[in-house]
Amino acid sequence: MLFTQLEFLFFLILVLLVVWRCRTPRSRHSVLLIASYYFYAYWDARFCGLLLFSTLLDFFVSHRIVR
Secondary structure: OOOOOHHHHHHHHHHHHHHHHOOOHHHHHHHHHHHHHHHHHHHOHHHHHHHHHHHHHHHHHHHHHHO
């Protein structure tokens, strides 16, 4: 899925509607994270492992910085 495809426009509208309906920031973040993973997996699922590693690393490092 490329940014210039009509398919991306439908995906973007769907994600925006779901995010808009979310009540809490945590649920918005979860929806955006899932949508991001789907977007990357649609292009090439092999990179999802790298994205997951980066996500977890950033999460734990940020929590460590807060402490």
